Amino acid sequence: MAPPLSRRSLLQAAALAAATPAITHAATGRAVAAASEAPSVWTAQPFALDDVALGPGLFADKRELMLDHARGYDVNRLLQVFRANAGLSTGGAVAPGGWEGLDGEANGNLRGHYTGHFLTMLSQAYAGTGEQVFADRIATMVSALTAVRSALRTDPKMLAVTGRFGTAQENVRGSYQYVDLPAAVLGGASAITLSAWVKPTHADNWARVFDFGNDTTKYLYLAARNGSGVPRFAITANGAGGEQGLNGTAALPLNQWSHLAVTISGTTGTLYVNGTAVATNTSMSLNPAALGALAHHWLGRSHYSGDPVFAGAFDEFNVWSRALTAAEITMLQNNRASATSAGRGTLASYDFFETTGGTFADASGRGLTATLRRTWGGPSHPGFLAAYPETQFIQLESMTGSDYTKVWAPYYTAHKILRGLLDAYTATDDDRALDLASGMGDWMYSRLSVLPEATLQRMWGIFSSGEFGGIVEAIVDLHSLTGRAEHLALARLFDLDRLIDACAANTDTLNGLHANQHIPIFTGLLRLYDATGEQRYLTSARNFWGMVVPARMYGIGGTSTGEFWKASGVIAGTIGGATAETCCAYNMLKLSRTLFFHEQSPKYMDYYERALYNQVLGSKQDKADAEKPLVTYFIGLTPGHVRDYTPKEGTTCCEGTGMESATKYQDSVYFKAADGSALYVNLYSPSRLTWAEKGVTVTQTTGYPSEQGTTLTFGGGSAAFGLKLRVPSWATAGFQVTVNGAAVSGTPVAGSYFTVSRTWKAGDIVRVTVPFRLRVEKALDDPALQTLFHGPVNLVARNSATSYLPFGLYANAALSGDLLPTLTPVSGKPLHFTLNGTEFAPFHEGTEDPTHAYFRRSEPEVVFGGLDSGVANPVESDGTSLLDEIWAGAPFATKSALVARVQSTVDSWVAAGSLTRANGQTVVNTAQQATYVS
Known part of the structure; x- marks a missing residue:
């Protein structure tokens, strides 16, 4: 192994690489990299998703429910927030809502994450099924994101739509675009008329039609809606408290053209709506001349940073250096200004006739060309890609405490987008996806590489705002594709040293930490170990896993309560309605899987089986829905809990990972030894493996977990290797293996692998028998609080009571110790039993029945x-x-x-x-x- 690379040496190498063009393949332009090769330090390697086909059974049924969603959901809805941010037409698409849109939690500060999840789901669905519809949807999304990045790279361009008189300029909600007028637009006039046609598309209070001023002290503005939802004009030289105003009497209708006009003459100001005077103030002492020269003259933007940008369209904006009469304003209702006696505005006149470009001509004769701009300017690097401005990333760099209403995990969202693009590239070989992903890496490196180390450590330690998910893993994967040193250097810029060092020293500091903010960090550290050879990364990940399993693990495999960890060993004391966040199980599975690549300890796959067969399967409702993935956020383990499969209006992190989980059920059924000497059978799941290097297929036929065993049939050619069959740690009632009907000698040991070595040939049949026993697992801090298992299956009581149910299990215990005889099987319903009139059912059934995962042993x-x-x-x-x-x-x-x-x-x-x-x-x-x- 090469000596570990220090962060400094990586940064130096990255600086050199950044100045050197990447070597590309002549035909495709793709950066040269051995992307398909597993890291050399992996002693076990996974198979690609398309090497393992799911057979009929529980997993295939659950997956099909999610595939219905993947096929039916309109991806343009996901792309809406990206297109809006770039000022592109959204085609009338409506953002999903929840966390994906401006109206969701924290003003939609996490929007864009769900698109990344969806790309990953589609990529996995395509790999697992080969259905062209998934590839087509990926192509649609990659094309759109390519256009979005291109639009963000340049100054904003107008979006021409049908206007009140010809064309109009649309401000898509979420675009952060406004029209910047030249300084002379008011001309120092003491008498004035300002007139505009507007078509609002959203009921945002305080969105400005225009706002001319210096700051929040001296200005005049016209808002389409004030705090009461009606139009308001105001002028002040002393801030909000000194405003002299005019308020309308009714709200402007959405998606309809309305005409607004304001006149000031002497001490009288009048507000007109659609030709009718709706407000008059005869005590006005202010006019544009009284304000003097003003710095900014904006259409659609407010001087108050918390106000929204106007969402809708503008047509004809005119400014006259006199107060038009009521009759003249009435004439403007059905005619262009140029066709009325008022004529064009004498100070400024914009028809918005342009259909391209980013400027608007002034028809007043004064040559005051207006320019379309973004409130946030534009990206700091051409690789930037997001569904919101770069401001969240910028603000994070100076934050000292958490405030997700201002900054909500921007690098977490970047991770989801990056991961989705990498998966899209892997699945479809679309070079545009890799180019977008590489650009994101370049942009992040350009931001983070110039920050002081202390700033980085502070950022990554901030709850929620500094959360970055699995971005390190994704960046290392990006580096494996591009081979660019700056990408590897970027991955190390996310090191949270105090956490890494504590775990490397096996010091448990998890109490009080946000669980899912930290679990994916360790999968990333393992990938950094693969790339750099730095031992502390591997050691910390290994030790961290042991701090969660079993010390902070519920029976179903989940962890966390209210998203956070408590002290080690406290299980009963943390059970609540917001237990076991589903994302945590997803990321613990990923971590367990990646640890297994480094050391083939059966404990990792024992955990994998536990969490997959219980929490992950049970988190998906057994119902098809094209609009919602129907996945839990939390799984409450309190008595009588009813699972919520549409949490927080949908589109949460857990629904995103839930979409991913349901399209990669086959990813850990089989692994191969790096030297090809062995095949690990980790999960007993109906499936068909194609091991191309060996020229063999292995078809696993089973009804597991309803069936207590499995059958593996070999096809293809012949090949010599050891077949390593996992003996679950719970399999203490006997584990038997036959090959072609003959028993295999040896004593299988629970919690190990039983190896059958031979030259396998087509037609060989291996039969594995895994007898189940009914057993309990006790809460570490309250042995009387227990959860019930039959083999790998967690059984939950279905009962509406909201206190722990008391059950005894020894009454008819078998000589083997099996507690099952105390329960009564339910005819026709595998894995269903009754006890004292209460039905017990598998946790993995995605119903809305009230359940008891834990009971009180009596x-x-x-x-x-x-x-x-x-x-x-x-x-x-x-x-x-x-x-x-x-x-x-x-x-x-x-x-x-x-x-x-x-x-x-x-x-x-x-x-x-x-x-x-x-x-x-x-x-x-x-x-x-x-x-x-x-």
């Missing part, structure tokens, strides 16, 4: 084989009961072995004074008399 009486001894089940101070200690000795080969365990345990408890001798004898007699299943 074993008040000593019962064996359904026979009640009449003796109360004693409990020690640590919560361990007599029955707990007896059944801890399972499995029992015979009834006699169980009775012997009962006798020895009773003797111990009698000696300790925890049980009377008489009651102890009754317990032993009951155990002897009872009948047990094996």
Whole structure:
């Protein structure tokens, strides 16, 4: 392995690379890189999504529900926020809402993230199914984003639409565009008329038709809507408190042309709406001349930074150096000014007849050409691509505390877009997607590489605002495609040293941290280790995983409460209605998978199975919907919780990752040893693997988890390798393997891999039997609070009660220790059982039933084989009961072995004074008399 590269050496190398053109392929222009090669340090490698086809079953059914959404959703709605930001036509598309639009949480400060998720979903869907519709949708989105970046690279251009008289200039909502008029537009007039045709498209209060002034002290403006929703003209030399105003009486209709005019003459000001005077003020002491020279003369923009930019269209804007009469203003309702007795404005007159370019001619004869501009100027680098201005990124650099209403995780959003583009490139080989992704990398490097180290550390430590998701992983992947040193240097600029160093030292500092802000950091660190060889990255990721699993893990595999972590080992004490954020499970799966590439510890795939088969599958509602992905945000583990599959109006982070999860269920079923010596079968899932290098196929046929086992059939040619079958850590009831009907020698060990090595040939059949047992898992901080598992499947009680339900499970426990005989199977419903009148069902079923993931264990009486001894089940101070200690000795080969365990345990408890001798004898007699299943 090459020696680790320091951040300084990477930056130096990047500076040199930035000055050197990338080497490109002559035919495609693509930067030379071995993109398909796994990192050399990976001792196990994944298969591509299109190498593994899902077979019929639970995963295929869930995926099909999401594919319906992927096929049916109008991607132009996702692109609306990007096109608007670039000042392009949105074609009437309506943004999705929720977090994807200006009206969502925090003014839509996260918009654009969902488009990245959607691109990833489409890319995975295309790889997994080959359906052309997904490739076509990717192409549509990449084309649109290419046009958006191009538009952002240049000065804004007018968007011509049908006007009141010919053409008009449209300001798309979210474009941040306005018209800048020359300084002489008011001409120092003491009497004046300002007239405009407007067509508002959104009911934004305080959006300006015009605002002429210096700052928020001296100005005159006309707002299409004031705080009460009606037009308002105001003029002041002393700020808002000194405004002399005119207010309309009714709101302007949306999507209709309205004419507004203001006249000032002497001490009288009048506001006209559609030719009718609606307000008059005869006590005005201010006029343009009284304000003197003003610095800014804007159409559509306010001097108050918190006010929205006018959304809608402008037609004919005229300024006269006199007050028009009421009759003259009436004539303007149906005629261009030039066709009336008033004539064109004598100070300024804009027809907006232009259809291209970014300037507007003045027809007054004064030559006051107006210019279309952006409130934020424009990108600092031509690679910038976002659905909002660069201002969030700029503001973050000076922030010292969190305020997501101003800055909401801009690099997180950049990550989603970057990831989506990289996935689009991988899936469709569209060079435009890689070019967009590379440009984003160049832009981020140009911003971040010039910041002091202290600034970077402060930024990444800010909750929410500084969250950057999995951007490091994506940037390292970008570097693997471009080979450019500045991209690798960029990835290291996101190092949050205090977190990395603490985890590398195995010091747990997670209490109080936002879970999903930090989990994806470690997948990125693993990829940095791959690229740089720096050991602390690998060590910190490995140690971090151990701080979450199992110390902060709920039974379903999820983590976090209210998005945050509490102290290690506190499970029962953190259960609430906002438990187990779905994004956390998604990112823990990704981290577990990437750790497995470095060390093939079965614990990572045990966790993968747990979280995938339970939280991830259960987070998707079992319902098709073209408009919504129907994925949970939180999964509350409180008693009687009903899952919300359309949280926060939709389009949240968890719905985004949920779309991704549902289109890559096959990504970790199989891995291969880097040297080709072994095939890992990690998940028992109906699927078909094509291992091209070996020339073989492996078809896995199973109804798992309804079926307790699987069958693997080999096809193609012959190849020698070890077949490594994962023996789940819960598989303590026996794990058997046959090849072509013959049992394979060896003793499978739970929580390991069982290897069958041979030269495989077409027609070979491997049968794996994995008997399930019903078992409980106890909350670390409250052993009496338990959750129920049958094999890999978490079973939840369906009951509307809102307090923990008490259940006993030993009553009919089998000699094997299996608790299942205490439950009654539900006919015709696999994995459904009843106990005391309550139905238990798999967590993975995406229903809206009230559920209990945890219950209160209650074993008040000593019962064996359904026979009640009449003796109360004693409990020690640590919560361990007599029955707990007896059944801890399972499995029992015979009834006699169980009775012997009962006798020895009773003797111990009698000696300790925890049980009377008489009651102890009754317990032993009951155990002897009872009948047990094996």
